[in-house]
Amino acid sequence: MKGLVYKSTGSWYNVKLESGEFIECRTRGKMKLAKLKVTNPIAVGDVVELELDESHKGTGIIKNITPRTNYVMRKSVHKAKQGSLIAANINRAILIATLHHPKTSLGFIDRFLVTTDSFRIPSTIVFNKSDLLTKEDLGAINYISSIYEAIGVNTLLISALKNEGLDKLKQLINNQTTLISGHSGTGKSTITNLLIPNLKQKVGEVSESVKKGVHTTTFAQMFEVDESTKIIDTPGIKELGLIGIEDAELSDYFPEMRNLLGECKYNNCMHTHEPNCAVIAAIENEKIAESRYLSYLSMLENEDRRW
Template identity: 55%
Template sequence: MEGKVIKSTGSWYNVLAEDGQVYPCRLRGKFKIQGMKVTNPVAVGDQVKMELEEGEDGTAVITDIKQRENYIIRKSTHKKHHGHILATNIDQAVLVATLVLPRTSLGFMDRFLVSADSFRIPALILFNKKDLLEEEQQQQQQELMEMYESIGYPCMQISAFDAQDVARVKDALLLKTSLFSGHSGVGKSTLLNRIDPSLEQKTAQVSTFANKGVHTTTYAEMFSLDKDTFVIDTPGIKELGLMDINDGEISHFFPEMRELLGECKFHDCTHTHEPGCVVVEAVETGKIATSRYYSYLSMLENEDTHR
């Protein structure tokens, strides 16, 4: 049989098979993904081949992993120079962000967008908790949305407790496999529960101490909203490390910098100090947002220190 991995808890995987049943599966032997240093050879979203095991416990063995269309990865928290695949075969990456309780940093948002862009996964930004914003914060959010939309990232401002907003998000997910991500406490699980109450995702109130979110999801898991619509909930990610991106490539994954590719005086311009750099010029004239440029510099610096 063939099936789709919907949950991974270490050595066991839940696979939704062609017959509509979910089978607990384990791997046959050791799988190594050629050319990839990863802590998990099988990830949520993988299409796999499986064989039922003899006996009556309903378990199966994964015998093969079909070729992936794409994947999104973070640096492993346990093994240096290794990655941990969050999910595979994704149609869109949905970032849930908040300007209050807790505030999502622009650096984190940009790192997420660069990571998605590097794997050619379209991204959607949901600014949640609009009902908690004061007038000045509302203005800030509007300006942020305009900035991100101008470079090709669709945005929505929503409240997980507004039925119309939830319906709009549901429409954006239709017929796609969507990865949901964001810091703990941004209301990701609450939103998913409102989209489909049967998910019964665990939610936790945001701790008022230092406005830190409480981790409620401990592993990525895929849920079916209907036959052709899936959402993948990921753990609250503190840091999304960029994998397999060289310093010289980082600017390629900023759409507004990519537009200027090849226009700098030097072909190997780092867009930091070189004369005749059109990117720096675009920042100075306001064509590229200063926050985005600072995110770019931060990524350059972080990747250097991680080598």
């Protein structure tokens, strides 16, 4: 039997069978797994092969994971040189960002985009909590948006609280499987609740003292807007560490640098100090945003990124 993983708690997986029925599954023994060094072998969005567990009626045993078209992975918080899968087989990744309460940094946005761009997953930045923004804040959001629009990442400004701007978001996710990610407290579950009829997931607060979310959602879960439209709500991410990306491939995951491929003097150019570097020239000509380049340099410096 085949099924699609809707929820993973680490030990149990909620799987939807081709019949439409949901079944709780476990893994047992060794599976033929992809050679990915991850703390969680199965992600929400995985298509799995399973058998019924005769000894525990109504449950199943996952035997195999079918090859993924893509996945989103971060560095494990607990284990060195290991990744944690966030979701698999998605059509779009949405980063819910907020200017404050909590603050999403450009570095965080850029690491997220490198992660999704490594599989060329179309990505969108949704700035939520527009109701909290001052005029100056709106100017800042416009400026940040222009940086990302220029590299083909679309941006939206919404207020989940006021239910403003949700129409465009609904259009964007229609007939897709969409991952929703971001820091804790940015409003991922509030937005998911608005998109799914009758869904009443728990939403948390944003602490007044530290202006951070309280990690209300603890497991990733997929929900259906309709038969062909699915969204995956995920737990908030504190730090998004890259993993499994070699130095030489990093600039390939920056679309604006990838565009200049072959234009540097040296074909192994790392775009840091080399003469006649097309990337450095593009920064000087303001064709590449400085903040993006600074993010690139900081990722390059962080050696934890390698396996």
